[in-house]
Amino acid sequence: MKKTLHQETVAGLCLELSLLVHAGVMTSDALALLAEGSEGEEKALLAAMARRVDGGATLSEAMEESEAFPGYAVGLVAVGEQSGRTEEALGALAEYYERRSRMERQLRNTLLYPAVLLGLMLVVIGVLLVKVLPIFDEVYAALGGQLTGVAGGLLTVGRWLDAALPVLLALLAVLAAAAAAYVLLPGFRQKLRALGGENRGAKGLSRTLASAKVAQALSMALASGMAASEAVELAGRLTREDAPAAARRCGDCKARLDAGERLGAAMGASGLLPPAQCRLLDTAERSGRVDGAMEHIARQLDQEGDAALERLAGRVEPALVLAASALVGVILLSVMLPLMHIMSAIG
Numbered sequence: 001m002k003k004t005l006h007q008e009t010v011a012g013l014c015l016e017l018s019l020l021v022h023a024g025v026m027t028s029d030a031l032a033l034l035a036e037g038s039e040g041e042e043k044a045l046l047a048a049m050a051r052r053v054d055g056g057a058t059l060s061e062a063m064e065e066s067e068a069f070p071g072y073a074v075g076l077v078a079v080g081e082q083s084g085r086t087e088e089a090l091g092a093l094a095e096y097y098e099r100r101s102r103m104e105r106q107l108r109n110t111l112l113y114p115a116v117l118l119g120l121m122l123v124v125i126g127v128l129l130v131k132v133l134p135i136f137d138e139v140y141a142a143l144g145g146q147l148t149g150v151a152g153g154l155l156t157v158g159r160w161l162d163a164a165l166p167v168l169l170a171l172l173a174v175l176a177a178a179a180a181a182y183v184l185l186p187g188f189r190q191k192l193r194a195l196g197g198e199n200r201g202a203k204g205l206s207r208t209l210a211s212a213k214v215a216q217a218l219s220m221a222l223a224s225g226m227a228a229s230e231a232v233e234l235a236g237r238l239t240r241e242d243a244p245a246a247a248r249r250c251g252d253c254k255a256r257l258d259a260g261e262r263l264g265a266a267m268g269a270s271g272l273l274p275p276a277q278c279r280l281l282d283t284a285e286r287s288g289r290v291d292g293a294m295e296h297i298a299r300q301l302d303q304e305g306d307a308a309l310e311r312l313a314g315r316v317e318p319a320l321v322l323a324a325s326a327l328v329g330v331i332l333l334s335v336m337l338p339l340m341h342i343m344s345a346i347g
Contacts, residue, residue: 005068007104009042011097014073017059018090027086028054031062059086072213073097075238079220089220096216099302103309114320121327129158130165154333205308210243211273212305214250215298222291229257232272246272263290273297 005013013034020030031050035043049062060078063069073093080089133155161168214235221231236250249272256266264282267273273281277297284293 004070005042007097007101010069010073011094011101013046014090014097015094018087018094021087021090027059071241072217072238075234076217076220079217079226079234083220083223083225085220085223092216092220096302099306103306106310106313114317118320118323118327125327125330126161129154130162133158205305205312206243207245208301208308209305210239210246212298212301213239213243214246214272215277215294215301219291219294219298222294228263228290229254232257273301277301 016034017027017030020033021027025033028050031046031053035046035050038046045066045068049059049066052062052065053059057065058078058081060074060081063077064074076089076093077086080086137155217235217238218231221234222228226234232250232254236247236254239250240247249270253266253270253272256269257263261269262282263285264278264280267281268275268278277300280293280297281290284290
């Protein structure tokens with residue numbers, strides 16, 4: 001399997017393609033133009049796609065064969081091609097992946113300082129427990145006493161850390177390498193996220209983001225004139241890789257639609273979309289404006305997903321700062337308590 005493009009790269013390519021398509025440039029010529037302005041692997045990728053499209057393949061087929069684009073992007077472009085809205089599909093993908101990339105950068109920047117501070121505090125505490133507290137213990141023993149209470153417990157912890165230091169260092173090295181790979185390698189990041197198994201997209205933030213993806217796919221499919229049942233089935237295929245739980249909800253919704261239920265009721269009963277959006281679909285279905293309502297819902301859920309990511313970043317940063325502050329207190333406690341014992345013994 002080839003390396004998947006980073007979200008920023010996908011967003012940039014989709015935006016440039018949408019602009020060229022809007023200007024009336026043929027897809028193969030647009031890809032060739034982008035290849036001329038690129039370098040390295042990206043240049044080779046775009047040139048190969050241009051040759052494939054020039055040979056009769058569609059843009060979505062060339063994207064899929066390259067194995068460099070996310071499945072969601074390939075599927076949405078395919079829907080756009082079927083409905084004659086390739087430009088709109090590319091523009092929507094550019095906006096979607098740009099938002100996801102921006103939120104990931106914001107989350108990394110938000111967590112970087114507290115995480116570094118927390119790591120430094122852990123190192124300082126480790127040095128105090130392993131190297132400094134035993135010196136206090138020796139001084140206190142020379143005065144005829146021993147560390148007890150919290151200080152004695154911290155000394156015991158320090159001795160355990162000293163004995164386990166080689167293992168801990170190896171574990172920290174592995175964790176540091178995994179963190180670096182997660183940040184630098186999109187493929188590794190996708191594999192790590194896949195460890196969530198069949199519950200990805202089942203609840204919380206992952207469900208919010210999965211619902212936004214489903215709504216975007218449904219909006220494009222319904223705008224193309226596709227039947228509701230087929231549109232829901234398509235949305236299930238597009239989310240199967242990233243959010244299996246959302247794909248299962250799509251399957252349940254399709255079964256309800258095939259059984260004759262109305263679109264809003266079927267989506268509400270299957271949990272495919274939130275209740276408020278399902279009520280809006282019910283109203284839109286009676287007025288014959290389902291595609292317009294779904295487009296509005298897709299925008300709304302996208303905004304809710306962005307807001308949820310911002311709230312997550314806002315909660316994690318104070319938690320890490322609080323943890324670092326608590327560790328500062330532990331440092332003071334580990335040093336001052338033995339010192340107080342020694343001073344009281346001398347006095």
